Amino acid sequence: MNIPAMNWAWRPRRVPADVQAAVAWGEVAQRLYARLLLIPEAQAARLQATANRDVLVLSGAAADLPWVEGIAYAAADERAPGLWLPTSWEPDVPTDLLAQALSKKFSRAPLLLWRDPPAVVPLDRQLPVTAQHLQRIEAYWASR
Template sequence: MTVRSFSWGWRLRQVPVTPQAAVAWGDVARRLHARLLLLPTEQASRLQATANRDVLVVAGAAADLPWIDGVAYAAMDAQAPHLWLPTRWEPDRPTDLLAHALAEKFQRTPLLLWRDPPTVVPLDRQLPVSATHLQRIEYLWAGR
């Protein structure tokens, strides 16, 4: 979902926040997916994932999140718990008001508000990382 009807800018955070989700786009998403398939079952069971054709979002404790080259990170906003943001960037508007406006527009929460590409990703359909869920994501990407 692209964001075009709201107006705000982004600024670097003074202090990056602790990651609560790995966010990967395009080819990086496919590499993250492949990495998830290799995780020990115990670690994978502590993670949740959701995807669309462009992005894969994997949520969990920072220590459990897989790292691969090119992945970015997000976290729940302290002022607006239904809004997730990049760990290094924040909107230049009050996030509680922005979260309320986005929730009304998209009629879903929580939402990941991403800077580049400028997108809103619903996070309300995250499921535990499992072989079955990862296979569903692979089918989605294959257009099945």
């Protein structure tokens, strides 16, 4: 989803947020998906996933998130819990107000607001990582 036109910019966070999600775009998403197929079932059961044609988002404890080269990280904003942001970047406007504007625009929550590529990704359809859910993601990607 495209970011609505608003007058704000990104700035580096003074202190990175604690990791709560792994975010992978394009080819990195494919590698993260392949890595997910290899993790122990008990670890997978502690993760939630959602995907669209461009991105794969996994949420869970930082220790449970699998790593692949090129992955990025996100966390819920402490001032606006329905808004997830990159761990190293933040908007230069109050995030609670930005979250309200995005919620009105997209009518979904929570939302991941991403810097590069610029995007808004709904996270309300995250499901536990199971073999069935991973098969649905694979089938969706194969159909595009």
